[in-house]
Amino acid sequence: MMCPMEFWHIVGDITVLLSVAVLFGIVAEKLGFSGIVGYLIAGTLVGPSMLDFVNSDEKVVVSIAEIGVALLLFTIGLEVNGQRLKQLLGRGMVIGVSQILVTGFFGYAVAKLFGVSTESSLIVGAMVALSSTAVVSRVLQDRSELDSPHGRLTFGVLLVQDLAIVPFMLLVAFLQETPEESELVAQVGVAGAKLVVLFVIIFLVGLLVLPHFFGAALIRRSSEFPVILGIVSALASMWLAEELQLSPALGAFIAGLILAGTPFASQIRGDMAPLRYIFLTLFFACTGMLADLSWLIESYHWLWTAGVVTGIVLGKTVIVWLVAMLWNQPRRVSIAAGLCLAQIGEFSFVIGAEAISAGLLDENLFQLLMTSSLITLLVSPFLISKARPSAKIMDGVLGGVGTIESTEEIKSIQNHVVVIGYGVAGRRVVADLLESGQQVLVVDMGPIGVNQAKKDGALSLLGNAQRRDVLEHVGLRTAKLLVCTLPDHRASAQTIQQIRAFVSSIPIIARARYSIHTLHLKKAGADIVVDEEKCVGDSISKESLQQIGL
Numbered sequence: 001m002m003c004p005m006e007f008w009h010i011v012g013d014i015t016v017l018l019s020v021a022v023l024f025g026i027v028a029e030k031l032g033f034s035g036i037v038g039y040l041i042a043g044t045l046v047g048p049s050m051l052d053f054v055n056s057d058e059k060v061v062v063s064i065a066e067i068g069v070a071l072l073l074f075t076i077g078l079e080v081n082g083q084r085l086k087q088l089l090g091r092g093m094v095i096g097v098s099q100i101l102v103t104g105f106f107g108y109a110v111a112k113l114f115g116v117s118t119e120s121s122l123i124v125g126a127m128v129a130l131s132s133t134a135v136v137s138r139v140l141q142d143r144s145e146l147d148s149p150h151g152r153l154t155f156g157v158l159l160v161q162d163l164a165i166v167p168f169m170l171l172v173a174f175l176q177e178t179p180e181e182s183e184l185v186a187q188v189g190v191a192g193a194k195l196v197v198l199f200v201i202i203f204l205v206g207l208l209v210l211p212h213f214f215g216a217a218l219i220r221r222s223s224e225f226p227v228i229l230g231i232v233s234a235l236a237s238m239w240l241a242e243e244l245q246l247s248p249a250l251g252a253f254i255a256g257l258i259l260a261g262t263p264f265a266s267q268i269r270g271d272m273a274p275l276r277y278i279f280l281t282l283f284f285a286c287t288g289m290l291a292d293l294s295w296l297i298e299s300y301h302w303l304w305t306a307g308v309v310t311g312i313v314l315g316k317t318v319i320v321w322l323v324a325m326l327w328n329q330p331r332r333v334s335i336a337a338g339l340c341l342a343q344i345g346e347f348s349f350v351i352g353a354e355a356i357s358a359g360l361l362d363e364n365l366f367q368l369l370m371t372s373s374l375i376t377l378l379v380s381p382f383l384i385s386k387a388r389p390s391a392k393i394m395d396g397v398l399g400g401v402g403t404i405e406s407t408e409e410i411k412s413i414q415n416h417v418v419v420i421g422y423g424v425a426g427r428r429v430v431a432d433l434l435e436s437g438q439q440v441l442v443v444d445m446g447p448i449g450v451n452q453a454k455k456d457g458a459l460s461l462l463g464n465a466q467r468r469d470v471l472e473h474v475g476l477r478t479a480k481l482l483v484c485t486l487p488d489h490r491a492s493a494q495t496i497q498q499i500r501a502f503v504s505s506i507p508i509i510a511r512a513r514y515s516i517h518t519l520h521l522k523k524a525g526a527d528i529v530v531d532e533e534k535c536v537g538d539s540i541s542k543e544s545l546q547q548i549g550l
Contacts, residue, residue, distance in 0.1 A: 043288020077256020092156020132345035150336035
């Protein structure tokens with residue numbers, strides 16, 4: 001039984017960890033890195049390998065911190081509603097799963113090549129397969145590239161990787177009890193049966209019990225009861241999973257899935273965010289305590305680390321590039337997405353921490369992966385910022401137009417309208433132009449968009465409109481108008497500049513997501529820029545006046 005003195009000693013150590021983690025997180029954010037990097041460095045600094053400020057039982061502190069991981073997976077489960085499942089079942093699911101399998105296999109194979117055991121090699125494969133949702137999403141958002149082609153592809157893969165943590169933690173659970181390789185299949189069956197039992201129990205409770213609670217008038221009128229019920233559901237599911245010798249985080253994830261269909265899912269997710277952030281910060285700081293910087297300078301460890309970091313950055317870039325192209329993604333988009341995903345992510349720390357506590361990873365191997373992960377996170381913001389120009393250079397070096405069709409009909413077209421991009425905006429423009437009897441040629445970097453344009457009655461071409469050889473195919477010199485509907489202002493501006501260098505006289509209409517990008521697009525050469533914010537404001541104003549009878 002824990003005495004009061006010991007309890008308050010743990011509280012003091014947690015306070016030290018969180019305080020230093022917040023300080024270093026702020027510094028990391030100021031320097032353009034993810035706050036997670038700061039949390040990890042803070043844990044390393046106050047941990048046993050350096051200042052040794054934390055004197056409590058490390059396992060107790062880590063156990064408390066693991067609540068953060070479980071709450072994170074609980075909130076991920078809350079987000080997996082019908083709409084997100086549809087998104088995941090699209091190209092993101094296929095490419096994401098393919099990338100995880102291929103990267104995981106190569107990680108496993110390389111580890112086995114260097115004499116690592118089968119169990120440890122599987123853990124290595126799982127860790128290197130995941131990228132950093134926190135770092136990548138934040139940098140792409142800061143650069144307004146989440147809506148770019150490579151941004152959408154990258155984010156789709158990250159969504160799948162977020163869910164892959166669940167089977168990977170299940171992998172750790174059954175490997176922990178596998179004394180011999182021959183028992184691996186049996187352990188998979190046992191773990192699968194336990195998973196089914198866990199899911200059935202949580203599902204039945206969620207179907208038969210929770211709706212009565214959430215449907216009660218008192219609960220509906222209260223702002224705090226739904227959140228309390230949500231946390232109780234998560235904690236109960238974590239406890240049940242632990243009793244079944246499964247990962248508590250797995251139980252929390254399933255509870256989140258069940259509650260995703262309730263009307264309170266968004267409220268629970270939002271109100272739990274501060275609690276989740278506190279425990280997550282504590283978790284990453286505790287994980288940083290496991291790192292040992294003195295290990296890096298011992299023997300030739302720094303050489304091994306440099307090799308692993310190089311292998312991760314180059315290997316994951318190439319794997320994502322080839323896998324995405326295999327599923328008909330444009331080469332430039334595939335390369336850029338590969339550079340964005342070229343790191344070991346924060347969920348890998350979750351797997352590594354679970355694996356080392358289960359005795360599945362050698363201390364040196366764990367330190368190698370930890371140090372390499374930290375370095376890849378440090379360089380990721382730079383790689384992401386250079387993803388697009390680097391992909392452009394590599395695409396130019398490799399050459400090739402990459403078109404679906406180059407028929408005589410396209411070659412002989414005149415007095416037509418060229419539309420670049422076939423998203424929602426592009427489809428609306430093309431539909432109206434076709435209805436008015438105009439000839440339309442669509443240029444898009446995605447095979448799905450090109451094929452859809454063809455079905456809708458427009459001529460279509462697969463290619464990058466920034467390439468001169470593609471521009472020569474679309475008949476710009478004989479076109480009457482060019483409409484650029486690309487959502488990303490950087491891609492749009494670069495495309496317009498290339499078109500202006502090729503043909504200076506053609507009228508160009510461009511789309512601006514935000515008002516601040518309007519001037520930039522006009523300077524690039526657009527004659528007319530349609531400001532989405534202004535259009536939305538005008539539309540809302542009109543609807544508001546109609547609603548009040550004016």
